[in-house]
Amino acid sequence: MLKTVFFVAFVLLIALGGGAGSAWLALESTRTVGSVEIGPWVTFPKQGTHDADPYSRARSARLGLLTLGQAEGIVLVAASDSAGRPLLRECSYRLEGDLPPARFFTLHATDPNRQILPAPARFTSSLHSQSLLWRHGRPLSVFVAPHPHAENWLAIEGSGPMRLVLTLVDTPISTGARVGETDMPTITRTGCDA
Amino acid sequence: MLRLLHMILLGLFGAAAIHIAILFLLPTYSERDVWSAMANESGLNEFVRLGEDNADPLLAERQNPFFDAAACRFDLENGMTRIASGDTVPFWSFSVYDRDGFNVFNVNDRSATERGLDALIVNAAQLLELRKGVPETLATSLIAQTELGEGTVVVRVFVPDSSWQAVVDSFFENLRCEPL
Numbered sequence: 243m244l245k246t247v248f249f250v251a252f253v254l255l256i257a258l259g260g261g262a263g264s265a266w267l268a269l270e271s272t273r274t275v276g277s278v279e280i281g282p283w284v285t286f287p288k289q290g291t292h293d294a295d296p297y298s299r300a301r302s303a304r305l306g307l308l309t310l311g312q313a314e315g316i317v318l319v320a321a322s323d324s325a326g327r328p329l330l331r332e333c334s335y336r337l338e339g340d341l342p343p344a345r346f347f348t349l350h351a352t353d354p355n356r357q358i359l360p361a362p363a364r365f366t367s368s369l370h371s372q373s374l375l376w377r378h379g380r381p382l383s384v385f386v387a388p389h390p391h392a393e394n395w396l397a398i399e400g401s402g403p404m405r406l407v408l409t410l411v412d413t414p415i416s417t418g419a420r421v422g423e424t425d426m427p428t429i430t431r432t433g434c435d436a
Numbered sequence: 437m438l439r440l441l442h443m444i445l446l447g448l449f450g451a452a453a454i455h456i457a458i459l460f461l462l463p464t465y466s467e468r469d470v471w472s473a474m475a476n477e478s479g480l481n482e483f484v485r486l487g488e489d490n491a492d493p494l495l496a497e498r499q500n501p502f503f504d505a506a507a508c509r510f511d512l513e514n515g516m517t518r519i520a521s522g523d524t525v526p527f528w529s530f531s532v533y534d535r536d537g538f539n540v541f542n543v544n545d546r547s548a549t550e551r552g553l554d555a556l557i558v559n560a561a562q563l564l565e566l567r568k569g570v571p572e573t574l575a576t577s578l579i580a581q582t583e584l585g586e587g588t589v590v591v592r593v594f595v596p597d598s599s600w601q602a603v604v605d606s607f608f609e610n611l612r613c614e615p616l
Contacts, residue, residue, distance in 0.1 A: 249439075249443060254450070256447025256448065257453070257454055258450075258454060259451075260455075261452070261455040261458065264455050291539055292538050300460075300462040303468070303537065306466070307537070308537070309539055310539075310592075311543075313529060313542045313543050314544060346527075348503075366501065368501040370502050370596065373596070412529075412544050412546065
């Protein structure tokens with residue numbers, strides 16, 4: 243009798259724990275079913291449409307997201323630098339490289355819960371392509387750092403993990419399956435506050 | 437030993453079943469539903485500005501610091517829905533979501549006549565009706581064909597910097613979501 247109770251309890255434990263745990267993992271992790279990765283940047287091209295896989299559907303339902311449509315743009319999120327280390331607010335980073343064609347783009351920093359980060363003084367933790375300094379014939383370069391920087395500076399402050407969110411607005415890469423074949427800027431860590 | 441293997445195998449089968457059940461039941465039972473959140477705040481055919489001023493956390497969330505957005509619930513059973521605003525802004529786009537939050541139609545200002553926002557959301561039957569003869573007032577409207585009854589439309593506007601805020605605010609003030 244006791245053996246049967248133990249048997250049932252053990253099976254239920256594996257089933258409930260394993261089932262709920264694996265589902266949570268699949269929905270929480272940034273790189274998972276349905277994602278497309280370009281270096282450190284991750285995007286979900288089909289999220290929020292009827293073509294989305296069940297994982298993407300469950301993820302949008304859980305967050306209650308109003309996803310951008312293809313004509314609006316595409317959102318790419320980086321949670322780690324190009325070397326694979328997690329992005330930290332106390333560190334400085336340099337984004338460099340060419341971007342896919344787009345009408346314009348915006349770049350902002352968030353915490354892991356997708357809340358926009360505060361920035362020191364009158365600065366903001368966000369930039370858009372029409373307010374950047376572009377150098378003729380050279381790829382774009384943006385510094386993400388807690389300390390002031392010459393040229394393009396995205397100000398951050400505090401400590402802890404962060405994410406960089408790049409929104410390409412009205413871009414041809416959001417239509418069709420070419421998302422994975424495009425070039426994206428690299429993210430290089432240049433130093434950290436002790 | 438065989439009994440332990442039996443238990444683990446049975447447990448793993450159960451885990452797979454629960455994994456799949458969670459996955460498919462989540463969309464049905466999720467309480468983070470924009471339609472319901474909006475229903476608590478406003479009636480049909482009323483635009484609600486999304487952003488920090490809302491009490492509901494779902495409507496208060498800001499997805500991009502450079503975009504202002506407003507959402508309106510509509511029901512095509514009451515007739516076609518026209519969304520229009522008189523002002524011009526640097527960039528606008530809108531998406532139509534069905535009752536379950538899937539994006540079913542989206543467009544940006546490139547597709548519009550002279551970049552102004554004037555669109556009609558219709559279903560197949562209403563489109564047929566329109567084909568018979570478009571009233572002159574709707575001649576330049578963009579037509580969004582959907583297969584919806586109830587839905588939500590979200591208009592997003594780019595705000596390059598705070599000097600544009602007044603223009604964008606006036607755009608949203610003039611924004612209408614009316615059944616025809």
